[in-house]
Amino acid sequence: MATLGKKRVRAVRRHLSLATEHLVLQLLIIAVVMAGVIAVSVDQATNDFERSESRRSLSAAESLAANPMLRALLPEAAPEMGAALPAMAESTRSISGLEFVAVADAEGKIITSSYPQDIGKSLINSETNVLEGRAWRGEVKRENERILLAQVPVLNDKGQLIGVVEAGQSYPHTIEIFRVVAPNALITLLICLLLGAGGSFLLSRRVKYQTRGLEPREITELFEHREALLHGVKEGIISIGPDQHVTLANDVAIDLLNLPLDCVGRTLKELNVQPSVIRALMTEQPEPDREFLIDEKVVVFNRMPLHSRGTDMGSVTTFRDRTELTLLEQELGDTKATSDMLRAQTHEFANQLHTISGLIQLEEYDDVIRFIDGVSFSRSKTLEEITQRILEPTIAALLIAKASVIAERGMELILASDSWLPRCEDSMAKDLTTVIGNLIDNAMDAVAESEIAKINLRIDTAEEHVTITVKDSGPGLDPEVIEEIFTQGFSTKTVQKDRKRGFGLALSRLVCRRRGGDILAENDHGAKFVATLAQFKKEDSA
Known part of the structure; x- marks a missing residue:
């Protein structure tokens, strides 16, 4: 079943039109681009959150740390003692819109917090340097949740550390960020789909016009058939462009014309082709089967000019080696000349026999002997020599x-x-x-x-x-x-x-x-x- 399913998928792929293939490719590209855009948007939103919330947390913490009432109450404060400190912390949280605000003593032990369960715990972590009297901003994890916070030291009039104010905000979940960027992403996706579909349609029409309506698989089949035909025939085939560049040459042509294997794309002059061969490949040929002597071979040329939509595309020339055939024609001509000569001698001998017959009838026997001796001597002398x-x-x-x-x-x-x-x-x-x-x-x-x-x-x-x-x-x-x-x-x-x-x-x-x-x-x-x-x-x- 799996093999059958693969075959069906391959069959569908083979029969997809050029426009469909372009559209599918465009959709895949758009999908990859949109995934990248969404990832970049989420990352950008996270960075924006860090910049804005970090400044807001630091500002809220500094505002609370500078409150005179907090500085007066903090040295004597203890966890769950009085309502003034919790009220100031909650007021700061409400005004700033942060998720939590906490106040700790000089040792970092939390006195009041928006999270009651954190009271009595230490807010000091390995990265903070707030106990040294300097503000700190950073990211921490609490209960599998990322929190962006700012810690500001609380100093008395003598510049001594008497406590720490902490303010922060939890990072939003990825889904929440995606909900923010989704509308813009969907609009962008729709625009890309429309542009991709229109571009695919126009591109396919342009390509089909250039390929005369052929689909890619049909072009592939034509190319394979052309290669099989080109290298399967026993005649040499070479195509020359209007600028004398070789655009096509099969193995037989390369062998007969003594061309290098990388001759395609080079001019006839660069290939050092004989001037007579250049004339045969570039000039009009009113009659078929023009013979040329190339090195030690007699080659017969037939040239056909090419034109497409009124444009000169050069020419295609086919040629074949006729060396042995030409030599045989020469021998046949000699044989024919010999047979013509023998036929002429037949008439000559007949005339001589008639002469001998006439002399015998006239009883001129001495003349008969002299005539025969003369003819015999002339023939025998030539044959003997x-x-x-x-x-x-x-x-x-x-x-x-x-x-x-x-x-x-x-x-x-x-x-x-x-x-x-x-x-x-x-x-x-x-x-x-x-x-x-x-x-x-x-x-x-x-x-x-x-x-x-x-x-x-x-x-x-x-x-x-x-x-x-x-x-x-x-x-x-x-x-x-x-x-x-x-x-x-x-x-x-x-x-x-x-x-x-x-x-x-x-x-x-x-x-x-x-x-x-x-x-x-x-x-x-x-x-x-x-x-x-x-x-x-x-x-x-x-």
């Missing part, structure tokens, strides 16, 4: 295909006589395919309009690395942009709408650096590219 020097089948097939395409375009591919490439592991062969294919394609574009269209290729293999040198007979590179050609998106050629330019050389450098090497460009009677790849991967060597 490549297969003797390039033992890796993947690269050999690529060069044969590229040589055929180059020949069809009226160009010439020259493989250096000292080139050498043994068989490689699969990953190395794949990286070499990307680099060699991109460099040859770049050279083909460079010599497309040259009168002498030659492409020189050299492959050197050492124990630890492979060096690829591609030189063309084109116009060469502009010295001002010789370093920019390796930047993603940069191209010296006209960009067609259906083709992405500016990533071939960037990807080649990416592959080389991932292999612990690099790629350099220079002018040597045309453009010359030298690419170096280690036989092992960079991460393997670590």
Whole structure:
């Protein structure tokens, strides 16, 4: 039953509205404040009582001690002897409004008192110094009751102590004091309740307007869902404010952009983000899937601006790593080029077979033999030069295909006589395919309009690395942009709408650096590219 009751209380708490929660909180605060106010009021009333009653008791005692008749009767007075002293004490008590007045002899023994049971007792306590001839005020306890009193010495004409006058008042009970302060406290409580209820209502309306009518539990649920979604997706998500401050970033974004874990709240310049990435995060993006090269990764960006009630809230950018996919696209492009080349050779072989068939029908047998020998010699020479020097089948097939395409375009591919490439592991062969294919394609574009269209290729293999040198007979590179050609998106050629330019050389450098090497460009009677790849991967060597 107790567990069930706790569950019900929790359920009620969960379903309390924001206004109700604020009102309950205000009431609790008001209750605490009122308790403090009442305690302070009671303490203040007690202090006021002490100040006023202490002065009144002292004044009444001094007035009675200075009475000549009391000073004349006191030396001979004894308990319950005569009515003059009791009459003077009672008169003083009535006039002053005090609770009691007592008169004692020089030794402090009570002669007359408003409390008859105290007659004959001593009024001297451990704190008083009245017997030394000085007045004293203080607090004593009698029969579990606090009493505020004043004691004044009675002196004769010679200044000798002949008696003591005591006057006092009992402290009022707390309930009596509370009855005095209760009306003001109730008025204050009512005013606080009205102000608290009105403030809670206005505050809840203001908060709901800012939170679009959501209750705190709903905001909590949204936050939890957002955190789960933010850190559960495999894409990077980063939110940038109008002032370039990072307002949100998930784990993938921090990893891909090489950001510190405390990047939220800092500007992109403080985080030393690459200028190209800053442009991607801050500029409008008319088309989706913009590719950028970040260190050794090809990252695809998609930016969405944010606006709320006419206010610019910045933007949210999602991005993903497409390095492997881009490399695969390059390989697929090479494969497609190879298949196109084979298809073209199929037509070429068909034409040659038709020629041979025609010569046979014309019974020109000598011409048939010469034609076959010429075609055979040309093909076999190219195949022999490549297969003797390039033992890796993947690269050999690529060069044969590229040589055929180059020949069809009226160009010439020259493989250096000292080139050498043994068989490689699969990953190395794949990286070499990307680099060699991109460099040859770049050279083909460079010599497309040259009168002498030659492409020189050299492959050197050492124990630890492979060096690829591609030189063309084109116009060469502009010295001002010789370093920019390796930047993603940069191209010296006209960009067609259906083709992405500016990533071939960037990807080649990416592959080389991932292999612990690099790629350099220079002018040597045309453009010359030298690419170096280690036989092992960079991460393997670590």
